[in-house]
Amino acid sequence: MYSYSDFDEQFVRARVAQFSQQVARRIDGSLTEDEFKPLRLMNGLYLQLHAYMLRVAIPYGTLSARQMTQLAYIAETWDKGYGHFTTRQNIQYNWPELKDVPAMLEALADVQMHAIQTSGNTIRNVTADHFAGAVGDEVADPRPVAELLRQWSTDHPEFQFLPRKFKFAVTGAEHDRAVIKAHDIGIQIVRNDGGEIGYRILVGGGLGRTPMIGKVINDFVPGEDLLPYCEAIVHVYNRLGRRDNKYKARIKITVHEHGIDAIRDLVEARFAEIRPEFSGVDQEMLRGIQAQFALPELTSGGAGAYDDAYAADPVFRAWADTNLTAHRHPDHAIVTISLKAHGATPGDATAEQMRVMADLAERFSHSELRISHQQNVILPHVRKADLPQVHKILAAYGLGTANIGLVSDIIACPGMDYCALATARSIPIAQQIATRFDELKIEHEVGPLQIKISGCINACGHHHVGHIGILGLDRAGVENYQVTLGGDATETAALGERAGPGFSAEDIVPAIERLVLAYVDLRDSADETFIEAFRRLGMAPFKAALYPEERVKDAA
Template sequence: MYRYDEFDAAFVRQRTEQFAHQVKRRLSGELTEEQFRPLRLMNGLYLQLHAYMLRVAVPYGTLNSTQMRKLAHIARTYDRGYGHFTTRQNIQYNWPKLKDVPAILEELASVEMHAIQTSGNCIRNVTTDQFAGAAADEIIDPRPVAEIIRQWSSLHPEFSYLPRKFKIAITGAPQDRAAVKFHDIGLMAATNDAGDVGWRVFVGGGLGRTPMVAKEISDYVPHEYLLPYLEAILRVYNMYGRRDNKYKARIKILVHETGIETIREQVEAEFAEIKEGVLKLPQGELTRITEYFAAPNFEPQTETKIDVAQFEATDSAYARFLKHNLHPHAKDGYVSVTISLKPIGGVPGDATDTQMEAVADLAEQYSFDELRVTHEQNLVLPHVAIKDVRAVYDALVANDLQEGNAGLISDIIACPGLDYCALANARSIPIAQAISEKFADREEEFGELKLKISGCINACGHHHVGHIGILGVEKKGTELYQITVGGDATENASVGTILGRGVVPEEVPNALEKLLDRYMAERTGPEESFLAAYRRLGDAPFKEALYG
């Protein structure tokens, strides 16, 4: 893991001291809420429906046990005993008191954490594959490059006030587990004809009221030229992105209205001017950062496989966990373990202080003191020896974290919705709870099924890219839920199609049952996923099932 250098430590300390003074002025009435707003947003503090919310950065989703224990301590001491893990691989606290926020930031700084660049019109926290540095299919660990991007983007004088917020995602594997094509800039590892590893660059993706799949702007950018190339993109966006209309201010609108060919020409012109300048990465610097992410000292293992079948009759819950929550590791005898934060009937993405401490203990004991936050609102122990999986599972059972549902229908992405968010039109959490309870006994029937719920058109729950997506809307004071099908956040990216009129809250689980029963009736066999069946069949059978 990356460790703060002197600049990082001084920078975070100074920002914490500055914000403490700003909070004091707000509490005294010297600053109005409107005057305070840009100051708090620069430090990750939002004003939600009922209280302030603090969003803490977890760069590229990587944490150690000390940091996780600090997050647990903050939840217990300054909040209501839990935190909410988000699709940006961050954690949110929904109930901090304004007077306590400076103390929280001091606590975070003591473990090399902060809340900077988690809000505002800046380059946000860079996200990546939750299995980075561990996955068997990985071309390269993307985290060193993500860290370099973090350092480049922090306090960048030209990009601290962009037309709109700006999000970057990066993956080092051919299978996209970071939704890179739905970010302002997406990066995928690639190799050239000589076998050198570089980056495919996508630009102009995003969700919200105008969902768009990013366009490829370059099929290969070498490591050493990545920062000047990204800077060129940001310069073009900063020059031509709209500031007169926030709904048309994202780079996806600029790319759509200008055309990718013109944008590419403009970027290449900027790139030509700066590519050999100070942003060109010397190999020595790349090597220095990469060394922070060196693989752990893996010991040779005698157990290299787990026979799931032997547990299906005697311990079905454990067999289910083994089947769905383990991911292949690059090192023989190891796996990555997903810890689901989606218990049946629970709030997706929430973890209590006690659970966070338990996960910290597991990371320290069984995963080389490392864990990850996923963009699907779960946690991951990236390096677990196969011989230790049972011990990990038993510890998860003791802390109500044993759900073996990763990738199944109850592994729901959901925004906080109208229970917390001032922007929401409808509730998300109760809908997610009702769905997981409805299908608790049928999940295995449906296989892989990505279900995502948003409480408003801003799409924080990524409903556009769910195999089934649910969008809460409000019509004449009534909460309704539109259902979309066919979304996909992988390398085969697609935006879901709205099937028709919205349904009332209590009918959402029954509506999904109609869709899923039709899928079961129409699929060619258990091997055909819901998404594959939809792509083969189209909208018609699902519309008919839903609306008759």
């Protein structure tokens, strides 16, 4: 894991001291809320529906056991005893008092963490594949690149007041687990025909009220050119991006209005200007960063204990089938810890649960954890021999749900329970869907199926790229839930298609039940996933399941 340099340490401490003074001035009335707003946003502090919310950066989703323990301490000391892990690989505290925020930031700095640029019209927390460095399908670990981008973008003087927020995602594998096509800039590490490692760059992806899939702007950028090329892209956007309408200010609109070819020409022209002045990525510095992400020393043997438990214990077997991913080392596994126990709030973890996960990481996963954009937690390097014990401990603390990738593994934004922008509730709908399918006991029979829920058109729940997407809206003061089908967040990314009229809060769960049961009947085998069946059959049979009354009308 990356460890702060002296510069990092001094920079973060200076920002904490600066913001502490700004908070004091807000409390004593020297600053109005309007004057304070841009200052707090630069430091990850929002004013939500009921209270302030502090969003803490977890760069590229990587955490140490010590850091997770500190997050637990912060949750119980200055919040209500829990934290919420987000689709941006961050953690949010929903109930801090303004007077306590400086102390929270000091506590974060003590473990090399911060909340800088987790909000505002700047380059946000850089996200990455949550299995980075552990899976076997990588060209290279994307985290050193993400760390390089973090260092370059933090407090970059040109990019602190962009037309709108700006998001990067990086993957090192052909299979996209970082949703790079739905980001302002998506980066995929690739090899060219000569075997050289470089970067495939996409621009203009994003969700929200105008969802778009990113477009390739350059198929291969050499390693030494990555930063000046990204700088050229953001520079062009900063010049062209609209500031007259915040709903049309993202780079996806800029690319759409000007066309990818025109944007590419402008980027190449800017790149040609700055490349001679840019010394390139300091390779010695990059090698130093890469060394901090080296695979830990993994031991062999002991897999027999796993095999015995798998054969003897059906509960463990169900968990292993859904929550484990193959590791590059044959005697290890990647463990995904579900923060989606049936009926729980997706992404929430109590302070006690955080401490349990930190302890497991220290004992069994080389003190390392990851946060996924699916709002779950990962132990990336666990010996197979230790898996039965890990599962037993997780189950004792409500963390052993065997549902990763299944119906109840739902991505959900905070919705109207917390967010001032939300127009409908997300959390209760997610809880009701998960509870209903737990009652039906068919999740494992249904198999992989991604449901994503947003409580407003801003799409923080990524509903556009859910196999089943749910968008909560306000219709004349009444919650109304639209359903989209066929979304995809992987390398074959696609935006879901709206199925038809929305459903009331009372009707949405039965509608999803009808839809999923219809899929089970429609698929050509137990191995055909929902997204495969939808692409084969199209919208019509699924729409018929959602709106059975329409079939009655047609028959009449």
